[in-house]
Amino acid sequence: MTDAALLERLARGEPEALGAVFDRHASAVTRYAWALASDRRDVEELVQDTFLTAWRRGASIPQESLLPWLLVTCRNHALNLQRLRAKHRADELRDDLLATSGSGVEGGDGDDARDQLRWVMAEIEKLPAIDRRVCxxxxxxxxxxxxAAEQLGLTVGAVKQRVLRSRTRLRKVVTDDEN
Structure with missing residues (x-):
């Protein structure tokens, strides 16, 4: 059966057509998803979302380009997933600062990292209570x-604004100390 015939059946809402499309193209979509994501759960989610989108939009898929359409759809889902994760990811202190701050490493880099962490913590302590808690x-x-917004009863936008304002304040202190 051709992709065009499968798409016609998919457009009519035949579940067997989705199974046949999956059987035919799942390996290619999965390999492509691995190129876009390195986590197995993300790959599975991308493949699932791709074929779910094909099921929902079967009637609008061009008959001559089923596999390219699936790959573009997979890429779009990967981009959406990256944007979603980036939107909800909090900025963190550098891992090397946190890792060396409690270690028994003496000398050069370890001491510098501990001093930087102490300085950052001291500056955060000077912030107003709500900004300090957000940081x-x-x-x-x-x-x-x-x-953080849920725990503090704030909006996400307010939390972002407070983090931005606190960072600006910390940068200003660094700049003033260097001059």
Missing amino acids: ELCLIEGRSYAE
């Missing part, structure tokens, strides 16, 4: 803006 949740504990 503790987002920058130190690595919570997302959404999690």
Whole structure:
């Protein structure tokens, strides 16, 4: 059966047609999803979302380009997933600062990292209470803006604004100390 015939059946809402499309193109879509994502769960989600979109939009898929359409759809889902993750990802302190701050490493880099972490923590302590708590949740504990907003009873936008304002304040202190 050709892709065009499968698409006609898919457009009519025949579940067997989706199964046949999946059987025919799942390996190619899965290989492509692995090129776009490195986590098995993300790959599975991308493949599932791609074929779900094909099921929902079967009537609008061009008959001459089923596999290219599936691959473009997979890429679009991957981009959406990346945007979603980036939107909800909280900014964190650098891992090397956190890792070396509690280690027994003596000398050069370890001491510098501990000094930087102490300085950052001291400056965060000087912030107003709500800004300090936002920084503790987002920058130190690595919570997302959404999690911090929910815990503090704020909007996500307010949390983002407070983090931005606190960072600007910290940068200003660094700049003033260097001059």
